[in-house]
Amino acid sequence: MSETKERPGMGEIKERTQFQIVRTRFLRHRLAVGSLIAFGLIVLIAYGGAALWKYSHTDITPDNSQPPSLAHPFGTDSIGHDGLAQVLRGMQQSIKIALLVALIATGVGTAWGAVAGYFGRHVDNLLMRLADLVIILPAIAVAAAMAAVGGGSWWSIALIIGSLASASVSRVIRGVVLSLREQDFIEAAKALGASDLRIITRHLVPNALGPLIVNATILVAVGILAETALSFLGFGVRTPDISLGLLINQAEGAVNTRPWLFYFPGVFIILIALTINFIGDGLRDAFDPRQTRMRR
Amino acid sequence: MIAYAIRRLLVSIPVLIVSSFLVFAMIANSGDPLEALRVTNPPTPPETIALEAKRLYLDLPWYERYWVWLTNIVQGDFGPSVNAREDINAEIWSRMWVTLRLVLLAMLVALILAILVGVTSAVKQYSKLDYTATFFGFLFLATPSFWLAILLKELGIFANQADGDPESRIFFTYGERSVFLEDPTAWNQAVDVAGHMILPTISLSLITFASWSRFQRASMLEVLSSDYIRLARAKGLRWRKVLTRHGLRTALIPLTTISALDFAGILGGAVITETIFGWHGMGQYLIDSIRTRDVYALMAWLLLAGAIVIIVNLIADLLYGVLDPRIRHE
Numbered sequence: 001m002s003e004t005k006e007r008p009g010m011g012e013i014k015e016r017t018q019f020q021i022v023r024t025r026f027l028r029h030r031l032a033v034g035s036l037i038a039f040g041l042i043v044l045i046a047y048g049g050a051a052l053w054k055y056s057h058t059d060i061t062p063d064n065s066q067p068p069s070l071a072h073p074f075g076t077d078s079i080g081h082d083g084l085a086q087v088l089r090g091m092q093q094s095i096k097i098a099l100l101v102a103l104i105a106t107g108v109g110t111a112w113g114a115v116a117g118y119f120g121r122h123v124d125n126l127l128m129r130l131a132d133l134v135i136i137l138p139a140i141a142v143a144a145a146m147a148a149v150g151g152g153s154w155w156s157i158a159l160i161i162g163s164l165a166s167a168s169v170s171r172v173i174r175g176v177v178l179s180l181r182e183q184d185f186i187e188a189a190k191a192l193g194a195s196d197l198r199i200i201t202r203h204l205v206p207n208a209l210g211p212l213i214v215n216a217t218i219l220v221a222v223g224i225l226a227e228t229a230l231s232f233l234g235f236g237v238r239t240p241d242i243s244l245g246l247l248i249n250q251a252e253g254a255v256n257t258r259p260w261l262f263y264f265p266g267v268f269i270i271l272i273a274l275t276i277n278f279i280g281d282g283l284r285d286a287f288d289p290r291q292t293r294m295r296r
Numbered sequence: 297m298i299a300y301a302i303r304r305l306l307v308s309i310p311v312l313i314v315s316s317f318l319v320f321a322m323i324a325n326s327g328d329p330l331e332a333l334r335v336t337n338p339p340t341p342p343e344t345i346a347l348e349a350k351r352l353y354l355d356l357p358w359y360e361r362y363w364v365w366l367t368n369i370v371q372g373d374f375g376p377s378v379n380a381r382e383d384i385n386a387e388i389w390s391r392m393w394v395t396l397r398l399v400l401l402a403m404l405v406a407l408i409l410a411i412l413v414g415v416t417s418a419v420k421q422y423s424k425l426d427y428t429a430t431f432f433g434f435l436f437l438a439t440p441s442f443w444l445a446i447l448l449k450e451l452g453i454f455a456n457q458a459d460g461d462p463e464s465r466i467f468f469t470y471g472e473r474s475v476f477l478e479d480p481t482a483w484n485q486a487v488d489v490a491g492h493m494i495l496p497t498i499s500l501s502l503i504t505f506a507s508w509s510r511f512q513r514a515s516m517l518e519v520l521s522s523d524y525i526r527l528a529r530a531k532g533l534r535w536r537k538v539l540t541r542h543g544l545r546t547a548l549i550p551l552t553t554i555s556a557l558d559f560a561g562i563l564g565g566a567v568i569t570e571t572i573f574g575w576h577g578m579g580q581y582l583i584d585s586i587r588t589r590d591v592y593a594l595m596a597w598l599l600l601a602g603a604i605v606i607i608v609n610l611i612a613d614l615l616y617g618v619l620d621p622r623i624r625h626e
Contacts, residue, residue, distance in 0.1 A: 133315040135557070136308075136605045137598055138564035141582055145319070145594060148586045149326035225440055229568055232442045233583060248443055252572075255450050266443040273438035 022210075025286035032282020035275040042272060046091035055082035057089035057242055068260050075260035077250070087264050090244040093237055094224050095272065097158045101223030104162025106216040109169025114200050114208075116170065117177030128174065134167035140229060147235040157236050161226045165219060172215055176208040210287030217280035221273040228269055244269050297617065301610060308606045312599065317362060319598055320591065324358040329378045329589040351376055352592075365595065375592035384596050388581065392600060394472050395577040398493060399559075399566050402500035407555060409505045414512025414551075415544060418520060429509065436506035441565050445499040445572040452495050468492040472575040496569045504562055511554055516547040549619050556612030560605045 016024075027033055055061065064080040066072055074083030116127035134142070139161075146160045180186065181204070189199050205212070228245030230236035237243035244265040251261035330348055333340045348354075353361045353376075368375050374384040413433075417426040436444075452467035468474075468491050477484055519525065520543055528538045563578075570579030578597060585593035 129311060132311055133318070136311065136560060136602045136609075137315065138560045138567070138601055138605075140564035140567060141598065141601065142319070144583070145323060145586050145598075148589075149322060221438065225438075228440050229442055232440075233568065233571065235586070245440070245442075248440075248446070252446055255446060256453075262446065266440065266447075269440050269443065270435070270438045273440075274434060277434055277438055 022283075022286045026282050029282035029285055031278050032285075035278035035282070039272070039275040039279065042091070042268070042275070043095060046088055046095060050085065050088040050092060053082075053085055053088065055085040057081065057085045058240075059085065065258055067258075074264045075258065077258065077261055078254075083260060083264060086242055086247060087244070087268060090242045090247050090265055091268055091272070093154055093242060094227055094244045094269070097154050097161075097227045097237075097243070098220045098223035098272075100155065100158035101162040101165060101227070102216045102219035104159060105165035105169050105219050105223075106212065107166075108163060109166035109215075110173050110205060110208075110212060112166060112170035113173025113175075114177050114204055117174040118181060118196065118200055118204060120178075120181075124174070127170070131167040131170050134164055135171075139164050139226070140233075143226065143230055144233060144235040147230060152238060154237060154241070157227060157230065158223070161223055161230070165222060165226075169215055169219070172211060173208055176211050177204050180204055180207050214280055214284045214287060217276060217283055221276040221280070224269060224272055224276075297614065301614065304610050304613070305606070312602050312606070313366070315602065316366075316595060316599055320362045320365065320595060321358065323589070323591050323594060324361060327589055329591065330354070332588070348380070351380070352378065365592065369599070374596040377593050378588050378590040382593075384593050388578070388593070388596050388600060391576065391578045391581050394575060395563075395566055395570065395579065396604070398472075398496055398500065398569070398575075398577070399562055401493060402497045402504060402566070403555065403559070403562055405497060405501040406505040406508060407551070409501065410508035410512050410551065411544075411548070413505070413509040415516050415539070415547070417509070417513040418516035419539065421517065426513075429513075433506045433510050436502050437510075439503065441499065441503045442568045442572060444503060445496070445569050448495050448499045449572060467495055469495060470574045472570075472573075472577060492573075496573045496575070500562065500565050500569045503565060504558065508551060508555060508558075512547065512551050515550040516543065519543050519547040545619060549616060552612050552615050552619065556609045559608045560601070563601055563605070 050057075059082060060080045061072070061076060061082055062080060063072065063076050065078050066076045068075045068083070072082050072084065074087055076083055077086070112127060112131070116124045143160050143164055147157060150156055150160070186199060186203060189203050194202075224244075227236055228243060228248070231238075231243040231245030232249045234249065237246050239246070247265040248262060251258065251265070255262045328334070329352065330345060333345055333348060353364050356364065365375050372385075374388065377384050377387075413429045417429045420426055449469045452469045455467055456465050456469075468488075472492050473485070473489050474492075477488055525538060525543055528542045529535070533542075566577070567579035567582055569575075570577045571583065578601075581593065582597050584590070585597060
């Protein structure tokens with residue numbers, strides 16, 4: 001599997017690592033590559049653009065409630081904040097939170113699922129019942145209640161969403177580990193005297209890397225949708241800070257009179273979540289080509 | 297099967313108790329529910345505050361308060377609300393009905409749409425229709441539910457004003473029913489409630505249907521390439537019959553699992569949808585109880601939500617047995 005014929009005439013065979021195979025397959029997925037570039041651009045614009053743009057998100061300009069114009073491409077709100085500067089700041093915060101959500105949920109969920117799947121029996125039972133606790137409750141309700149207690153800063157919101165999301169990650173990883181556990185190479189490692197920790201970190205997790213990375217990617221989209229929803233309800237990022245969800249919350253009252261304040265943040269949430277989902281889709285195909293049937 | 301159902305429900309009781317304990321511990325230690333009383337001007341008499349604290353069992357340590365709450369729950373009493381004029385029991389049951397009819401209808405619409413679109417996409421793989429469905433699936437998957445709901449609400453208002461007559465109305469954009477009905481017969485009330493449900497149901501089901509149709513497409517594709525479908529074809533069965541009787545029945549099993557697992561998420565989505573359309577449902581109740589630190593109201597909310605999710609998942613489990621005769625619950 002890991003070898004291909006490079007030049008058939010010469011009979012020379014070049015070895016490729018799994019990473020190279022996955023990379024080649026991913027690069028063939030045009031939509032995913034395009035999305036990766038688009039997402040990179042969005043991040044670049046959010047951070048670089050905010051540094052270059054003449055207004056900062058805290059600036060109050062004399063023009064208030066202005067529709068989009070050359071001076072204010074995204075218009076201004078009723079106080080006089082520049083819309084573009086606000087959206088850029090919102091993007092920074094929302095992207096930052098979403099990435100941290102994916103990191104926390106993947107890290108915690110992997111450890112949780114791997115331990116449950118590897119040890120099985122009582123440990124598995126206990127850990128999966130714990131996951132049930134989280135999964136039976138509507139996440140947004142629990143997140144809102146937790147954020148009302150300990151929320152406020154951007155990282156605490158990421159921590160709340162990330163830890164709630166880790167429960168479903170743990171289920172995925174547990175499933176993968178359960179099927180890997182019975183295979184011969186694990187038994188071989190055990191026979192050679194490898195410790196449980198070593199088997200989990202060096203044999204199980206690396207073999208579960210495919211589903212793990214795909215899951216982590218999708219979690220970025222889940223994270224941004226969760227954070228903006230929480231901020232929209234008033235339990236996420238709070239004023240004076242800005243998130244894309246909070247901007248939509250503030251624009252809700254005047255969608256008719258100042259539509260630009262409502263549409264621009266929403267379009268950017270969609271763009272970010274959409275590109276992330278396409279990247280995840282491309283990665284899934286690259287890691288597990290069995291799921292794609294006959295690419296034309 | 298009934299014994300299985302009862303056993304499953306009994307097993308879930310400890311899960312509910314443990315999660316209620318964790319939530320209670322978190323919320324009870326998070327702040328003072330009487331803060332609003334303490335900062336009034338002129339100041340509230342200390343006797344009033346003491347009485348309020350006693351009414352809410354705040355004079356007990358939090359773990360004893362949890363025990364009092366638990367013994368009340370067993371007797372069907374959700375405990376006192378921070379708002380002394382409000383009875384949690386009466387409030388939450390009426391609100392639950394308002395929310396459940398939205399959630400269940402949205403789920404039904406999403407399921408029908410997902411099966412129709414998913415199966416058609418799979419049967420006509422790589423056709424224009426498949427690409428269109430895939431595009432909208434990805435689009436709705438990336439759309440924040442609150443943004444879509446506001447958009448639909450604005451579209452509804454726009455449609456209402458389009459004919460220039462502010463009195464006429466096509467869509468209801470606020471509340472779960474009209475506050476005042478001229479002729480409140482049962483029929484008119486039902487029509488009024490149904491009219492208010494249109495836009496919230498669309499917005500909730502569009503978001504939900506997106507991932508389900510992708511899922512249904514994948515499971516249908518898998519089934520269609522299996523040997524028994526080829527056999528059914530080879531025996532000369534009509535294609536339509538192969539699809540509906542042989543293919544679809546098996547391909548519905550994964551969707552049953554996923555839709556039941558997603559139920560908690562739809563309930564969460566309803567919180568957002570209700571907030572935007574100004575419904576007096578469980579969504580508003582949740583947000584109010586978090587804002588006012590109304591522990592018992594929040595606990596009642598989470599307990600009911602958890603119980604509903606457990607029941608829905610049980611129904612899904614029982615449905616497997618119907619869809620797939622190989623699965624039997626003893």
